[in-house]
Amino acid sequence: MGEVDTAFIQEPLNRAKLCVIEAEEIPVIDLSPITNKAVADSSSIEGLVKEIGFACKEWGFFQVINHGVPQSLRENIEKASRMFFGQSLEEKRKVSRNERNAMGYYDTEHTKNVRDWKEVFDSVAKDPTLVPLTTDENDDRLTHWTNSSPQYPPHFRNIIKEYVEEMEKLSFKLMELIALSLGLEAKRFEEYFMKDQTSFIRFNYYPTCPNPELALGVGPHKDIGALTILAQEEVAGLEVKHKADQEWIRVQLIPNAYIINLGDIVQVWSNDAYESPEHRVVVNSEKERFSIPFFFFPAQETEVKPLEELINDQNPSKYRPYKWGKFLVHRFNTNFKKRKEDNIQIYQFKIK
Numbered sequence: 001m002g003e004v005d006t007a008f009i010q011e012p013l014n015r016a017k018l019c020v021i022e023a024e025e026i027p028v029i030d031l032s033p034i035t036n037k038a039v040a041d042s043s044s045i046e047g048l049v050k051e052i053g054f055a056c057k058e059w060g061f062f063q064v065i066n067h068g069v070p071q072s073l074r075e076n077i078e079k080a081s082r083m084f085f086g087q088s089l090e091e092k093r094k095v096s097r098n099e100r101n102a103m104g105y106y107d108t109e110h111t112k113n114v115r116d117w118k119e120v121f122d123s124v125a126k127d128p129t130l131v132p133l134t135t136d137e138n139d140d141r142l143t144h145w146t147n148s149s150p151q152y153p154p155h156f157r158n159i160i161k162e163y164v165e166e167m168e169k170l171s172f173k174l175m176e177l178i179a180l181s182l183g184l185e186a187k188r189f190e191e192y193f194m195k196d197q198t199s200f201i202r203f204n205y206y207p208t209c210p211n212p213e214l215a216l217g218v219g220p221h222k223d224i225g226a227l228t229i230l231a232q233e234e235v236a237g238l239e240v241k242h243k244a245d246q247e248w249i250r251v252q253l254i255p256n257a258y259i260i261n262l263g264d265i266v267q268v269w270s271n272d273a274y275e276s277p278e279h280r281v282v283v284n285s286e287k288e289r290f291s292i293p294f295f296f297f298p299a300q301e302t303e304v305k306p307l308e309e310l311i312n313d314q315n316p317s318k319y320r321p322y323k324w325g326k327f328l329v330h331r332f333n334t335n336f337k338k339r340k341e342d343n344i345q346i347y348q349f350k351i352k
Ligand SMILES: O=C(O)CCC(=O)C(=O)O
Pocket: 202, 204, 218, 223, 230, 232, 237, 238, 279, 280, 281, 290, 291, 292, 293
C-alpha cells in the first residue's frame, strides 16, 4: 500500500493519539492451575476464577501466561504468516475470498465504513463450516465456508490445523472459567460449540503507514463472537478502551502470552454482567506488524440470548434473541465496502 487514500482516513475523533498510555493494569493471569489438566480436576482454582471474574468485569480484556500452548507451534505459525504475506500481491490474490466463500485473503476490509490499513488471511477451524446461505430470516438454506489452499509456505494448512486445535482447547477452558465466574456450571457453554462451531483464525498484516495519525490498522470495534485469543507479535499497537475512564490504553507486549477479550455473545449471555470491550489497532510508520487472532464462535443455529440462570424479575433480559448464523453472515457480507449505514451490531437487539 502506498499513499493514504481517502478511504482509510478516520474521523478526527477516532484518530490515534501518538503518545501512548501503556497499561500496566490490564490483568495478566497465570493459568498454571489448569495447564495440562481439566478445569474440573483442578484444585485451588477459586483464586483463578476470581481473577477471571474481575478481569471480565473491569476490562473484558486480559493476558494469559502458562496457558499450555506449545511455544514451537506458535513460532511455526508466526513464521508461516510472515512468509505468506511476504509474497507478491499477485500470489496472495490467488487465494482471495470471493462472493461464495468468505475465507481466504483480502486487503479491503472496512470497520465501521472506513478502510483498515491491513491485509488479512482467514481460515475456518472446521473445514467445511456450515453457515446460512443468505441473511434473510425466512431463508433456511445453508452453505459451507471452506479453506483455500495457499501453495506457499509449504504445509501452511497443516501448521494452521495443529495450532487451531490448541486454540480450541484453550477456548473451552477459558469458557469454563468464565462460566464459573458467573456462578454457572463449568460446562454451561459447551453445547454451543461442540457441534458445528463457526470459529476461524485470522492472520493480520499491518504494513508500515506513511500517516499513522490519519489511518488505523483496525478501526474501533467490538468482536462479535464469544471470545478472541490473540497472539500479538513483537510490535505493539492494540489499544483497548478502558470502561472506567473511556481512555484508549495500549496493551503491553508480553512474549508468548495470549491476549483474551470477550466478545458480544458473552455480553448478551451474561445480560451485560460482562461487556465486550471496544478496541482498535494503531499502525506505525517504521515497523510492520503481525497478529493472529482466533475467534471462538458457536454453531450457526445458536440462538443468542441472556441465559435463564442470569435473569430474574429484578434483572430482566436486556436483549431480544438473535440467530448467530444470520448475524455472522450479515457481518461478513458488509465488511468489504464503504456503506452509508452501520452494519449489524448487538445494540440493535437491545430491549429499551
Ligand atoms: O491486531 C490486533 O492486535 C487485533 C486485531 C483485532 O482486533 C481483530 O482482528 O478483530
